[in-house]
């Protein structure tokens with residue numbers, strides 16, 4: 001039996017991880033959230049994990065207030081502690097206890113301007129030689145793409161990735177984007193985009209949605225199952241990109257949401273300037289997965305979620 005410690009267990013992703021692993025009798029699940037451990041305190045982390053001796057540590061805890069940590073230096077310091085340094089403390093404890101560490105990161109470690117791949121053998125960028133015929137580049141950021149965050153949140157998450165890789169060899173860093181699922185259990189937990197837009201659609205005759213920020217939604221339940229699949233299969237350690245298949249902008253997502261929910265509200269596509277926010281978001285941040293079987297489309301996952 002594997003002893004698995006899930007931290008951030010009341011979060012949107014954490015709660016699905018707990019349910020998923022509890023279904024399998026081969027795992028003994030220990031679920032901790034903020035009241036059980038503060039991951040930003042190194043000594044506490046070392047002591048509590050040393051006492052618990054898990055075989056696997058999953059860190060689903062994070063600071064996710066993207067705009068708040070852009071506006072305030074104090075908040076950025078908190079973000080750096082929770083997203084940046086704390087994963088390093090967990091990695092050190094994983095090493096000391098010979099445990100595997102699973103840690104989650106984000107598409108916001110990228111700048112939103114992916115390189116456009118050339119067909120194999122093409123040595124120039126003309127886009128017109130015979131090698132380009134029928135070539136459909138997969139545009140986005142793969143696991144080896146160079147991170148270059150454009151927001152404080154992205155910077156804090158990148159520090160976390162580096163701290164994990166520096167302090168333990170047995171790690172999985174899983175990048176995801178646009179998480180959705182049942183709201184987290186904590187007080188003041190954020191609702192996901194689809195829940196917010198469902199309510200807006202029911203209350204208003206028309207809504208505006210930003211037709212930018214192309215990336216892939218990630219259904220929390222699907223990600224939890226995929227995380228377990230990876231651990232069960234003992235996949236090689238390293239960085240993974242896990243999202244649902246098919247990319248879209250926020251506007252395209254609302255169109256599909258209202259179609260599925262049979263909401264007739266008019267949807268107006270707008271550009272990002274209509275909703276100015278403190279933190280910059282990547283314009284295009286599709287995470288390309290070259291290592292795992294792809295997950296189902298976010299549209300299918302959304303259908304299941306709406307049920």
Ligand SMILES: NC(=O)c1ccc[n+]([C@@H]2O[C@H](COP(=O)([O-])OP(=O)(O)OC[C@H]3O[C@@H](n4cnc5c(N)ncnc54)[C@H](OP(=O)(O)O)[C@@H]3O)[C@@H](O)[C@H]2O)c1
Nearest residue numbers: 008010011012013034038039061062104106178179184186
């Ligand atoms: N949400 C997204 O769209 C998104 C996108 C890309 C990547 N991700 C990543 O996916 C992972 C899961 O995100 P999520 O949305 O499920 O997070 P979440 O719902 O915000 O849950 C995080 C949990 O961690 C707890 N926590 C925060 N600080 C802690 C600390 N110092 N010590 C112990 N626990 C602490 C939170 O408690 P409180 O509620 O009390 O703060 C909360 O219960 C994170 O790594 C996140 O960065 C999320």
